[in-house]
Amino acid sequence: MKEGPDIAHIAALIGDPARANMLTALMSGKALTVSELAEEAGVTIQTASSHLSKLDDGGLLRPRKQGRHKYFALASDEVAHVLEGLMGLAAGSGYLRKRTGPRDAELRLARVCYNHLAGDMGTQMFDSLVERGHLVLDGEELELTEAGVAFATGFEIDIESLRKARAPVCRECLDWSERRSHLAGSLGRAFLGRFEELSWAKRDQKTRVVTFTRNGAEKFNKLFPVT
Amino acid sequence: MKEGPDIAHIAALIGDPARANMLTALMSGKALTVSELAEEAGVTIQTASSHLSKLDDGGLLRPRKQGRHKYFALASDEVAHVLEGLMGLAAGSGYLRKRTGPRDAELRLARVCYNHLAGDMGTQMFDSLVERGHLVLDGEELELTEAGVAFATGFEIDIESLRKARAPVCRECLDWSERRSHLAGSLGRAFLGRFEELSWAKRDQKTRVVTFTRNGAEKFNKLFPVT
DNA sequence: TTCATAGTTCGATCTTAGTCGAAGCATTGG
DNA sequence: CCAATGCTTCGACTAAGATCGAACTATGAA
Known part of the structure; x- marks a missing residue:
């Protein structure tokens, strides 16, 4: 009490x-x-x-x-994390604000979750990274392996500068739609940033929807394959 | 909107x-x-x-x-998870209901979180299990390895019967006090149950505090060492 | 300075919802 | 059958707080 x-x-x-x-x-x-x-x-x-x-x-x-x-x-990321959790509960108990429409499907496919990629494509990226040993769960924290650093660097993400900032580089975050983990933290943000730089995808200004171009989606699937 | x-x-x-x-x-x-x-x-x-x-x-x-x-x-565990997250936010923003007293310290050391062990000792158990490769994060889910199954069986936990139930065997759950993961799911529950059976610890009836006996704490530390 | 835009503060209104007393069901035990 | 216990429903009261109009402050531009 x-x-x-x-x-x-x-x-x-x-x-x-x-x-x-x-x-x-x-x-x-x-x-x-x-x-x-x-x-x-x-x-x-x-x-x-x-x-x-x-x-x-x-x-x-x-x-x-x-x-x-x-x-x-x-x-903070923690606030975003709690909000996603609440969305999960709300979605689970059928308390959807809106009847499932086209907008909703887009949200489930790919959306922004506090600066990083969430939705179906977000979990695909996460799964792929873990599957190939680029990420591992070490105790409480998600850690980037040597291979992971090399991979990110190859994608022109400057890990060193990320590490200098106080914010954690890797974090996992639970999807409300997929109920699975995806990559958060500054690395998650960096990936999304690169997708935009490369014009693979762009964010909708008003909603949280992320739309990939056909070409971008292909490149994405090649970069983050899942078995 | x-x-x-x-x-x-x-x-x-x-x-x-x-x-x-x-x-x-x-x-x-x-x-x-x-x-x-x-x-x-x-x-x-x-x-x-x-x-x-x-x-x-x-x-x-x-x-x-x-x-x-x-x-x-x-x-569900998800509800408990969101509640823990909210506690983390509330604790972080200094909105403590009660001044930190002895009860509070006990809560931080070991408490029950929806049927499994949380607090300092909860995270110690989790860290130890991960460190020795008994648990790994596989994609979205926390998985028990071969070694982990053997370990649990050695502790007289019947993994097979846990697997028959619908509830997930392993889940991670975030502590509000430690801000680190500990083990939830039916396995987490089973471990706590065993601690009680062996009289290593008992739960307080009114609060969420779990008190370990001196002997129980020693056994616990031996079973779940951390580097 | 004067005007325009962005935010904050104040005060009044009004709806929402938490609360409990009292009465109504349902289940158990004699 | 009657009494006792555990819970739910109903109705009325009350208080908290969400809302907005209007006045006020601060920053920037001409």
């Missing part, structure tokens, strides 16, 4: 529809302004401002001021 | 203090009656009943009727 952290407080923060919409929008990984988030949530700017300060107080967001704009992003 | 599952609904379910207390109580893994949960949450039986039916509708609980009692348990 009075043991452990105050779970109700932060769950209540996520539990308001307007705030949940904002958080969902931020799952795209991009930092958004107050006005953008207000529109996303379907409320006025005043209420959005109020909601955002509450979320910030709860430690769920990381605000950044830039000129006369104020950008908000999710505070 | 209208993509993805309805995260707000189930977050709101968890977001009420009374319901959060109930869920936290159920993290012990035991099934509890309506009256017990009412007391745990500090509300009358009527309100508890109302809350529980909502939680059930949301798919978070698995009810079971037995005579004139109605027992509730968490619906």
